[in-house]
Amino acid sequence: MSDFSRRLLGWQAECGRHDLPWQVSDPYRVWLSEIMLQQTQVTTVIPYYERFLQRFPTVADLAAATQDDVLAHWSGLGYYSRARNLHAAAQMVMGHFGGTFPRTPAEIAELPGVGRSTAAAIAAFSFNTRSAILDGNVKRVLARWAGIEGFPGEKAIENRLWALAESLLPPNAADMPAYTQAQMDLGATVCTPRKPACLTCPLADDCRAKAEGCQLELPTPKPKKAIPERHTTMLLIRDAQGRLLLEKRPPTGIWGGLWCLPESTSTLQATARCQQLGLAVELDPALPDFVHVFTHFRLTITPQPATVSGATHAVHDDALRWFSTADALAAGIPTPLRKLLTAQT
DNA sequence: AATTCGGGGAG
DNA sequence: CTCCCAGAATT
Known part of the structure; x- marks a missing residue:
């Protein structure tokens, strides 16, 4: 029996992060x-976490909020399905679970957006449950320590890592929060992808990768492939008061549920697209791609400004709305639009 | 098993 | 530039 968990706990007390x-x-x-x-x-999450928690202090507050409000506080963080699932899960806690947060990993994993590893982490930190996590940090630490070759995205490899993670849990449930934090901290600060600090690692004594000098080869990287190029024209349509027309995107897909600029396939299609929206416009010179x-x-974006010269019908519904610049910056918008609006000022 | 979801930190 | 981050859901 290895004292894997004991060494990790000792290291955590001394060198781990304690002020997150x-x-x-x-x-x-x-x-x-x-x-x-x-x-x-x-470092990316901290400011979002603070703002989000200030606006939604409890799960009840989150459940009672509108999706627009939730997305506005997620704006810029990316992977917006996380925010949509978080909101739906909060309502599930208040309804299905009667307002009490579920305690077991299986129940926690019923929440949308929560998989096996996240459920285990929540249970370990909140309820001292002896359940293993397997995030990017743990995959790297374990693949190196045990010398496991093969891409962890492959099921056979992932199964081996899960089994190993389960087998290494500390015997005492009270140690679960520190132990879980220890693995994350070790992966983030010592057993890093490019420059592992093996000299300070508590697991170096029996690390297979270190013994064989193959730390940088593990875990086996994902086979990479070329990513496609796409292009879109984003329409900066302003009315006589200088307000901007934004369109709410469909609930799924890229930037789902966010407020975005109307798009067209090219600048040549811009006027026709505006007509579809019920607007007659004058095009201004396109901004740089x-x-x-x-x-x-x-994604290559051509920003195409336009000024409204007339309307064929009322342009305003649940998915189409005029925003002042300040209101747009306070709404749930994707990062490229935030950059556009900030650059223009 | 492969793809789809953002955006940024760090080498 | 490249790699990858406290992954999950969908196809």
Whole structure:
């Protein structure tokens, strides 16, 4: 039997992070942090976490809010399905779970947006439950320590990692919060992807990767492939008062539920697109293209300003609305639009 | 099993 | 530039 967990706990007490704002036992706060931290680094999350919690102090407050309000406080953080699921899950806690946050990993995982690892983390931090997490940090630490080759996205590899993670849990449930934090902290500060600090690692003595000098080869990286290029024209349509026309995107897909500029396939189609919206416009010179990079494609955006010269019918419904610049910046909008509006001032 | 979801930190 | 982050849901 290895003293894996004991070494990790000792290291955590000495060198781990102890001042993160979500290091509390309130399951609502733990849950919120775990969702925000999915695929997102700590330094990015902190200001969003503080603002979100100030606006929605309890799960009841979140459940009672509108989706627009929730998305406005998520604006800029990305992966907006997290916010939509978080909102729906809050209403599920208030309804299905009667206002009491579920305690078991299985019940917690019933919440939309919460998978196996996130449910385990919430249970470990909030209720001292002996359930293993398997996030990017743990995958890297375990793949190196045990010398497990193969891309962790592959099911056989992931199953091995889960089994290993379960087998290494500390015997004492009271240690679960510190132990879970320890794995995350070790992966984030010592067993890093590019520059692992093996000299200070509490697991270095029996780390297979270190013994074989293959730390940088593990975990096996995801096979990469070229990402496609896309293009869109975004219409900056302003009325006589200088307000901007925004369109709410469909509930799923990219930027789902966010307020966005109306788009056309090209500047040549801009006038026709405005007509579809019920507007006669005068086009102004297009602004310079800029590129926005996603994980799975690159989007070149042509900003096309236009001024309303007449309307064929009332342009205003649940999904189409005029915003002052200040109101737009306070709404749930994607980052490229925020950059456009900030640059123009 | 592969794809779809953002945006940014850090080397 | 590249890699990847306290992943989950969908196809």
